Amino acid sequence: MRNAGYTIRTMAERCGMTTHTLRYYERVGLIQPVGRARNGHRRYSETDAVWLNFLHCMRDTNIPIRELQRYAALREQGEVTSLERRKILEDHQSVVATQIEALEKAHAILTHKIENYRKIEEKLGLRGSSEAVETEREEQPVMVMA
Amino acid sequence: MRNAGYTIRTMAERCGMTTHTLRYYERVGLIQPVGRARNGHRRYSETDAVWLNFLHCMRDTNIPIRELQRYAALREQGEVTSLERRKILEDHQSVVATQIEALEKAHAILTHKIENYRKIEEKLGLRGSSEAVETEREEQPVMVMA
DNA sequence: GTACTCCTTGAAGCGCGCTCAAAGTCAATT
DNA sequence: AATTGACTTTGAGCGCGCTTCAAGGAGTAC
Known part of the structure; x- marks a missing residue:
């Protein structure tokens, strides 16, 4: 070995x-x-x-290197630093939660705007080059997965 | 006025x-x-x-400035760029979804580790004062040369 | 007038987190 | 012996997204 x-x-x-x-x-x-x-x-x-x-x-999750350095240094000192390490993680976890919220908000806005573009395209009679659903004169309703 | x-x-x-x-x-x-x-x-x-x-x-959501520049430029050209703009948003939305997943995973890991620290503190009877104990329950490097 | 605040511009600077370059070591292959 | 290739080192360089600097103008208050 x-x-x-x-x-x-x-x-x-x-x-x-x-x-x-x-x-x-x-x-x-x-x-x-x-x-x-x-x-x-x-x-x-x-x-x-x-x-x-x-x-x-x-x-x-965008935690700064510096914060991880602090954490790593404490870790090397053993269990005695448990409280401090826990605090770092708890603080960062709340940052993560905030980021999730922001991303979910953005995701919703994007859904809304994408839908809006679909409507515009319908109005203009535009068709996508590669991914678009074929719509003919006598089309059948098609369920497209989001 | x-x-x-x-x-x-x-x-x-x-x-x-x-x-x-x-x-x-x-x-x-x-x-x-x-x-x-x-x-x-x-x-x-x-x-x-x-x-x-x-x-x-x-x-x-960490979209690069460059991407927003592309989007902004298309936007200035009017509705005719709808498809391209929609593609940008759809692509980015999937990036956002991926980020949400990563953040949620990290959030779960943090919950787990925080809980683990609580247990360690309970075992050590920690409350802020320090009393050295040697056993690191987490990973600790072994192959150290000198 | 003088001071103060808010704004203007272009250019330079900065912090972060890598990323790369240059030169060298080592082991195996030809 | 020479070459190949994966690794080593230190130190410098880079891309991003601001951020600050330096110098100045315009508007209002005293």
Whole structure:
């Protein structure tokens, strides 16, 4: 089991990041120094994968790197920092909730505007080039999934 | 006297942007040249407000400025661009849907982790003071060289 | 007049989060 | 030995979306 562990490339693919990003995260302290093979190449562990996936997931929610740095630093100090870490997560969770609201509002507005464009197109007799439903003179009603 | 219209400051407040951003949007073509008072100051109309609110809402969903520029340019060409504009909105709406999913996933993970911290705190009898305990229940790097 | 506030412009600057370049190491293959 | 290719390092560079700067004009108040 001498050379067990994922290469940087494998891990990058697994976590949906680039190798550059993995090194960058290590450099800025989001992940502790990764173990090395004899030739100096990084070897990522399964636990690294879990943590990196978490980071990836959080970054998807626009949490700043700085905040993750704070969190990561506390994490390295053990369970004693539970309260602080929980606070970070709770604060961020409420940010996430706010973002969800904004996105849902935008989604609704988009639905409305898209529908409006459909009406305009009908009025103008426009047809889409690729995706449009064929409407002939004597058309049959067609149910189109949203 | 139809000299009415919002000042840049008023409009900025109304749309949740800064005056700088409003000028920037005009400069890059997100909004057509705004009418001016006799002294050269911008005067925004009610229609501008609607459009700016839409832009603001879309930017909240991380749509790139470039995409909004495309959309704005089409919009200025009239109804004949309906299909293209609809496509832009539909494409972006699916991006928004994806983002909502990611955020909801993150929200769930956060709930889970927060709950976990609560348990840890209960176990440690934490309430703000510190009493070191060694066992990290979460992942902890192992392959550290030195 | 002087001060103050609000506005104007173009250009430069900034923070974020990567992203890339250059030069080098190592292992395997030819 | 030479080449290939995947990795290593450090440090610089980049794209985005503002944001600030610098210099000035116009309008009102005292």
